[in-house]
Amino acid sequence: MRATSIFRGVVGVEQATVESVSFEESESGHGLVAVVAVRAWKRQRSRCGLCGRRCPGYDTGDGRRRWRTLDLGLMVTFLEADAPRVRCPTHGVVVASVPWADHGAGHTVVFDQQVAWLAVNSSKSAVTQLMRIAWRTVGAIVARVVAANDQARAAAGRDRLDGLRRIGIDEISYRRGQKYVVVVVDHDTATLVWAADGRSKDTVQAFFDQLGPQRTAQISHISADAADYIAKVVIERCPDAVRCADPFHIVAWANEAVTRTRIDTWNQARALMRTEAKPVPGYARRHQHLPARDRVAALKGSRYALWKNPENLTERQQAKLAWITANEPGLWRGYQLKEQLRQIFTLPAKEAPAALDAWLSWARRSRLPAFVELGRKVGRQREPILAAITHNMSNALVESVNTKIRLLTRVAFGFHSAKALIAIAMLSLGIDRPTLPGRKSTHG
Numbered sequence: 001m002r003a004t005s006i007f008r009g010v011v012g013v014e015q016a017t018v019e020s021v022s023f024e025e026s027e028s029g030h031g032l033v034a035v036v037a038v039r040a041w042k043r044q045r046s047r048c049g050l051c052g053r054r055c056p057g058y059d060t061g062d063g064r065r066r067w068r069t070l071d072l073g074l075m076v077t078f079l080e081a082d083a084p085r086v087r088c089p090t091h092g093v094v095v096a097s098v099p100w101a102d103h104g105a106g107h108t109v110v111f112d113q114q115v116a117w118l119a120v121n122s123s124k125s126a127v128t129q130l131m132r133i134a135w136r137t138v139g140a141i142v143a144r145v146v147a148a149n150d151q152a153r154a155a156a157g158r159d160r161l162d163g164l165r166r167i168g169i170d171e172i173s174y175r176r177g178q179k180y181v182v183v184v185v186d187h188d189t190a191t192l193v194w195a196a197d198g199r200s201k202d203t204v205q206a207f208f209d210q211l212g213p214q215r216t217a218q219i220s221h222i223s224a225d226a227a228d229y230i231a232k233v234v235i236e237r238c239p240d241a242v243r244c245a246d247p248f249h250i251v252a253w254a255n256e257a258v259t260r261t262r263i264d265t266w267n268q269a270r271a272l273m274r275t276e277a278k279p280v281p282g283y284a285r286r287h288q289h290l291p292a293r294d295r296v297a298a299l300k301g302s303r304y305a306l307w308k309n310p311e312n313l314t315e316r317q318q319a320k321l322a323w324i325t326a327n328e329p330g331l332w333r334g335y336q337l338k339e340q341l342r343q344i345f346t347l348p349a350k351e352a353p354a355a356l357d358a359w360l361s362w363a364r365r366s367r368l369p370a371f372v373e374l375g376r377k378v379g380r381q382r383e384p385i386l387a388a389i390t391h392n393m394s395n396a397l398v399e400s401v402n403t404k405i406r407l408l409t410r411v412a413f414g415f416h417s418a419k420a421l422i423a424i425a426m427l428s429l430g431i432d433r434p435t436l437p438g439r440k441s442t443h444g
């Protein structure tokens with residue numbers, strides 16, 4: 001076997017011939033770099049970079065061009081080839097396509113695949129250090145990989161929205177609540193199927209437009225955030241689907257109500273502290289309650305103890321909660337209301353209506369303003385909540401997709417574009433998880 005044929009496998013190019021391998025001092029501080037000169041096979045040449053159609057040649061373009069590819073051992077490596085232009089009847093004069101890279105990309109397909117795999121499976125610093133690229137470049141690459149996947153699917157006459165029956169529509173904020181994306185989750189496969197920048201009726205309309213009337217008619221259940229603009233479009237476009245509440249949001253509301261109650265309690269204790277004289281020794285024991293200053297101190301930092309699911313509490317947080325049980329009856333009542341609402345979603349369908357009604361009446365009588373208000377809000381969602389439980393739309397898988405998307409918004413923070421955030425979410429939670437280049441599966 002000739003060394004150049006072996007190099008084809010080493011650098012992972014297909015449908016192309018390796019002409020030579022040379023080494024040179026890099027201009028960008030990478031030390032000695034390898035340059036692998038390649039030439040596409042004849043049947044791959046003279047094709048439009050956008051549509052792949054064979055076209056007449058136009059000119060030699062900007063001459064030789066380089067694409068960063070995977071390192072050879074320790075050495076930064078580039079593929080180098082001619083980049084002529086062709087005249088496409090549809091797209092005009094464009095750079096011809098090459099089999100080893102996407103149109104307009106500065107990196108090869110194998111490089112992109114490895115970056116995508118790392119972006120999903122490792123940390124931000126692991127990707128950028130190992131691949132020696134900026135985080136923004138990672139964002140551009142994952143967006144390119146997702147676009148290429150979608151293009152391949154479209155070429156086969158398919159898209160991500162095929163076969164949807166039960167879906168969830170949700171809005172997610174990022175960049176500290178300044179920006180939003182609308183996401184659509186498939187409840188049956190627990191995958192993310194669609195996402196777009198924005199938070200308006202138009203954003204949701206765009207999803208149904210892409211879905212089209214035939215596939216929209218197949219949607220049997222929709223869980224949605226209570227946001228008005230989502231609900232309005234859902235009613236318009238899918239009048240016959242069963243509408244379900246998204247348990248994730250209802251529980252999030254309850255958590256907000258606990259937070260408000262905690263702040264109210266803390267403010268009351270603080271107001272009391274200002275008027276309270278220096279505590280008399282033995283006062284607390286005699287009066288069976290604590291001086292306000294102690295309450296203020298103890299309430300501080302109880303946020304997570306109240307907010308986390310009880311099975312996930314640390315020992316310190318358990319102690320905080322025990323203290324609240326003993327000393328802050330109002331706040332403790334709020335905590336129990338939150339936990340009970342969370343439990344309702346795990347009940348068998350036939351027990352749920354009575355449990356929800358009992359909860360609603362307890363919230364109404366709770367004398368906690370935040371929970372009286374929550375009771376009203378939840379009451380308005382009674383039917384969608386019960387539908388979610390009856391139709392088993394409250395499964396933990398979807399809740400975990402929701403949680404993971406929210407985590408990704410933090411990771412994707414440095415991307416500066418919704419497109420990159422959406423792309424990394426699609427790769428992490430959608431149907432095509434990235435595989436390493438040259439492997440049949442992630443275990444290969």
Ligand SMILES: [Zn+2]
Nearest residue numbers: 048051088091
């Ligand atoms: Zn074309």
